[in-house]
Amino acid sequence: VSVKITLAGFQPIFTMSAQQKQLQTVTEDQFMKFKRIFSDSDAAMEWLESYFPEDLIIADLKGSSNSLWTISPPSRDTLIEMLKSKEEFPISVSWTVQRNFSLGAKAETASGKNVKALDEATKR
Structure with missing residues (x-):
């Protein structure tokens, strides 16, 4: 998972x-x-x-991430500007579930993605 x-x-x-x-x-x-x-x-x-x-x-699933989020200064500035704007700001949650991992390439896999726009209160 x-x-x-x-x-x-x-x-x-x-x-x-x-x-x-x-x-x-x-x-x-x-x-x-x-x-x-x-x-x-x-x-x-x-x-x-x-x-x-x-x-x-x-x-x-533990609350801490497996990876460190790195963002360059220009991307950080872009992100801040996007959050300040009135434009839609999407957040996506995607998942993958693999069943019977022991089968390797033949294992069944299901995945999905849910995308929502942050409301203005959350963006601030």
Whole structure:
């Protein structure tokens, strides 16, 4: 499991990966509690019905990044100007999950990305 956070196309400000030791299996009780969270959404429940507790893993991602964010002085100035402007400022969170890592190239991989614009209050 890998997670990356990026501001407006700059180098990632946060990267984190969880390896085998940080991956926990889910009990039947935990799975049922998880499903109850989405019980008000018919679409979510329909999707979840085809899964079992063994299909869900809890990844323990620590709050500190695996990498140091370096930004050049010109890029820093550009970032500050972008934050001061009224233009949209995107933040993206992307993730990759690899299932059955022991299969190497044949391992199943799922990934996604969610991009949101920071509101003006957050930009300040």
